Amino acid sequence: xxxxxxxxxxxxxxxxxxxxxxxxxxxxxxxxxxxxxxxxxxxxxxxxxxxxxxxxxxxxxxxxxxxxxxxxxxxxxxxxxxxxxxxxxxxxxxxxxxxxxxxxxxxxxxxxxxxxxxxxxxxxxxxxxxxxxxxxxxxxxxxxxxxxxxxxxxxxxxxxxxxxxxxxxxxxxxxxxxxxxxxxxxxxxxxxxxxxxxxxxxxxxxxxxxxxxxxxxxxxxxxxxxxxxxxxxxxxxxxxxxxxxxxxxxxxxxxxxxxxxxxxxxxxxxxxxxxxxxxxxxxxxxxxxxxxxxxxxxxxxxxxxxxxxxxxxxxxxxxxxxxxxxxxxxxxxxxxxxxxxxxxxxxxxxxxxxxxxxxxxxxxxxxxxxxxxxxxxxxxxxxxxxxxxxxxxxxxxxxxxxxxxxxxxxxxxxxxxxxxxxxxxxxxxxxxxxxxxxxxxxxxxxxxxxxxxxxxxxxxxxxxxxxxxxxxxxxxxxxxxxxxxxxxxxxxxxxxxxxxxxxxxxxxxxx
Ligand code: FAD
Ligand code: DLZ
Ligand code: SF4
Numbered sequence: 001x002x003x004x005x006x007x008x009x010x011x012x013x014x015x016x017x018x019x020x021x022x023x024x025x026x027x028x029x030x031x032x033x034x035x036x037x038x039x040x041x042x043x044x045x046x047x048x049x050x051x052x053x054x055x056x057x058x059x060x061x062x063x064x065x066x067x068x069x070x071x072x073x074x075x076x077x078x079x080x081x082x083x084x085x086x087x088x089x090x091x092x093x094x095x096x097x098x099x100x101x102x103x104x105x106x107x108x109x110x111x112x113x114x115x116x117x118x119x120x121x122x123x124x125x126x127x128x129x130x131x132x133x134x135x136x137x138x139x140x141x142x143x144x145x146x147x148x149x150x151x152x153x154x155x156x157x158x159x160x161x162x163x164x165x166x167x168x169x170x171x172x173x174x175x176x177x178x179x180x181x182x183x184x185x186x187x188x189x190x191x192x193x194x195x196x197x198x199x200x201x202x203x204x205x206x207x208x209x210x211x212x213x214x215x216x217x218x219x220x221x222x223x224x225x226x227x228x229x230x231x232x233x234x235x236x237x238x239x240x241x242x243x244x245x246x247x248x249x250x251x252x253x254x255x256x257x258x259x260x261x262x263x264x265x266x267x268x269x270x271x272x273x274x275x276x277x278x279x280x281x282x283x284x285x286x287x288x289x290x291x292x293x294x295x296x297x298x299x300x301x302x303x304x305x306x307x308x309x310x311x312x313x314x315x316x317x318x319x320x321x322x323x324x325x326x327x328x329x330x331x332x333x334x335x336x337x338x339x340x341x342x343x344x345x346x347x348x349x350x351x352x353x354x355x356x357x358x359x360x361x362x363x364x365x366x367x368x369x370x371x372x373x374x375x376x377x378x379x380x381x382x383x384x385x386x387x388x389x390x391x392x393x394x395x396x397x398x399x400x401x402x403x404x405x406x407x408x409x410x411x412x413x414x415x416x417x418x419x420x421x422x423x424x425x426x427x428x429x430x431x432x433x434x435x436x437x438x439x440x441x442x443x444x445x446x447x448x449x450x451x452x453x454x455x456x457x458x459x460x461x462x463x464x465x466x467x468x469x470x471x472x473x474x475x476x477x478x479x480x481x482x483x484x485x486x487x488x489x490x491x492x493x494x495x496x497x498x499x500x501x502x503x504x505x506x507x508x509x510x511x
Pocket of ligand 1: 204264265266267268269273305306309310311313363364365366368369373390391394396397401402405406408410456468
C-alpha cells in the first residue's frame with residue numbers, strides 16, 4: 001500500500017504522483033492545512049478557490065473508485081500541516097512508501113526533502129510533467145548561452161511541439177506578432193463578460209469556512225464565481241476561445257476603467273492548479289486559427305504567453321533558486337505604501353488596479369506590469385515587500401511564476417536575467433493604453449509641480465537615481481542622452497517633486 005499525496009495545485013488525474021496507481025490499495029491523500037493557507041496571507045478568494053477545487057477533485061476521484069482520504073480545514077483532528085497529516089495516515093495504515101509530485105515552490109520542496117529522514121520512510125518525489133519543458137532541459141538550454149532570452153526559448157518550444165509551424169518555419173513568416181498587439185482601447189469596445197459559475201453546495205460550505213477562518217486576510221470573498229471543477233474550467237476556456245480570443249492580441253495591452261477582465265483568458269488559476277493542461281489550451285487556440293476563427297496576431301500572442309513566458313519563468317525559477325529570492329540589483333529599500341492594500345490614493349490608475357485586485361484576486365498582465373509594477377519599480381520598493389504582495393493578492397500566484405515576474409520582470413532586481421532592461425515608463429504610457437487619466441486628480445500632461453502626474457517625475461528620478469547601474473545598458477542609451485540634455489531647472493524640479501512625494505509616502509499621507 002502506497003500513500004500518494006496530492007497538493008492543492010496538483011489537481012489533475014494525470015499528475016505524476018498518480019502514475020501506476022493501484023486504485024483499490026493505494027491511498028490518495030489531499031488535505032486543507034493551516035500551514036499552506038497562511039505561509040502568506042493569501043487573498044480569501046484564492047483560498048476558497050483552491051479548497052473548493054480540492055474538494056471537487058477528491059469527490060471526482062472517489063466516484064472513480066479511488067481510495068481517497070480528505071482532510072477538511074475545520075476537521076477536529078486536522079494537525080494543520082502536510083507533514084502532520086502524512087504522519088496521521090502512517091500511524092493508522094500499513095504504508096510502504098510515500099509518493100508525490102515535486103512541489104512547485106522551493107520552500108515546500110526543501111521541507112519535503114527532509115521528510116524521509118524525519119519519518120524514517122521512503123519518500124519518492126516525481127517530476128511534475130504537467131509543464132512542457134522539464135527543468136533539466138531548461139537548465140541545459142540555459143547553460144549553453146551567455147544570456148537567456150524568452151524569445152529564443154519560445155522559438156525552440158514552437159519547433160519542439162510543432163505549434164503554428166510550416167515545416168521548420170513559423171506560419172505566416174513571423175515568430176512574433178507583437179507589433180500588431182499594442183492598440184489603445186477604443187471608446188465603444190464591446191467586452192464580453194468573464195466566465196461565471198454559481199457556487200454549489202460544496203463551494204458554499206467552503207465559503208463559510210474561509211469567511212470564518214481567515215477574517216484578516218486580504219480581499220473580498222464575495223461574490224465568488226470561479227470555476228472549481230475541470231469541466232467548468234474547460235467551459236471557461238471554451239468561452240474564451242469563442243468570445244474573446246479574436247480580440248486578445250489587438251487589445252492585449254489595453255486598460256479600461258471598470259473592465260478588469262478585458263479580452264484576456266482568465267485561465268491562469270485553472271492552469272496553475274492543474275484543472276487545465278497547458279497543451280490543451282495551446283491546441284485549442286491553434287485550432288481556432290486554422291478554422292479561420294481568430295487572427296494570427298491573437299493566436300500567436302496567446303500561445304506565446306503559455307508556451308513561451310509561462311515555461312520560461314518556471315525554468316528561470318528553478319535555475320536560479322534559492323539565491324533568486326534575495327537579489328536586489330537596484331538596491332531598493334522603501335516599504336510598500338499602504339494604498340497597495342487599501343486602494344486609497346489620488347492616482348486613479350493605481351486606485352483602479354488595487355481595487356480590482358481586491359475584488360477579483362485578478363488583474364490582467366498590463367495592470368500588473370505597467371501600473372502596479374511600474375510604480376513599485378520607480379518608487380524603489382524593496383523586492384521582499386513587493387514579492388509578498390504579489391504572492392498573496394492573486395488567485396493564480398505561486399512562487400515559481402510570481403517571483404520571476406516580480407523580481408525579474410518588474411523590478412529588474414536580477415540585473416537582467418528575465419528582461420534586458422527595466423520596464424520603467426512615465427504617465428504617457430498609461431495615458432496611451434488606458435482611460436484612467438481622464439478621471440485622475442493629477443494631470444498627465446504636466447511633468448512637474450503639484451498637479452503633475454507622479455509617474456512623470458518619478459520616472460526621471462528613477463533614471464537619475466539608478467544611473468550607475470543603468471547607463472551602460474545598451475537599451476538605455478537614448479534615455480541617458482535625453483537626461484544629459486535636460487534643462488537644469490527641470491532636473492531640480494524633478495528632484496524636489498520626487499523628494500516631496502517620497503516624504504509624503506513615508507508619512508503615510510494620501511498621495
Ligand atoms: P492571459 O493574458 O490570457 O494569458 C494566458 C496565459 O499565459 C495566462 O493564463 C498565463 O498562464 C500565461 N502567462 C501570461 N503571461 C505570463 C507571464 N508573464 N508569466 C507566466 N505566465 C504567463 N501569472 C501567474 O500565473 N501567477 C502569478 O503569480 C503571476 N504574477 C505576476 C506578477 C507580475 C508582476 C506580472 C507582471 C505578471 C504576473 N503573472 C503571473 C503573469 C500574468 O500577468 C498572468 O499570468 C495573467 O495576468 C493571468 O491572466 P490570464 O489568465 O487572463 O492571462
Ligand atoms: C496555496 C495553497 C493553499 C491556500 N492551501 C493549500 C492546502 O490547504 N493544501 C495543499 O495541499 N495546498 C495548498 N495550497 C497550495 C500549496 O501551497 C502549493 O502546493 C505549494 O505552494 C507548491 O506550489
Ligand atoms: Fe495614473 Fe498619472 Fe494617469 Fe493619474 S495621471 S491615472 S497617476 S498615469
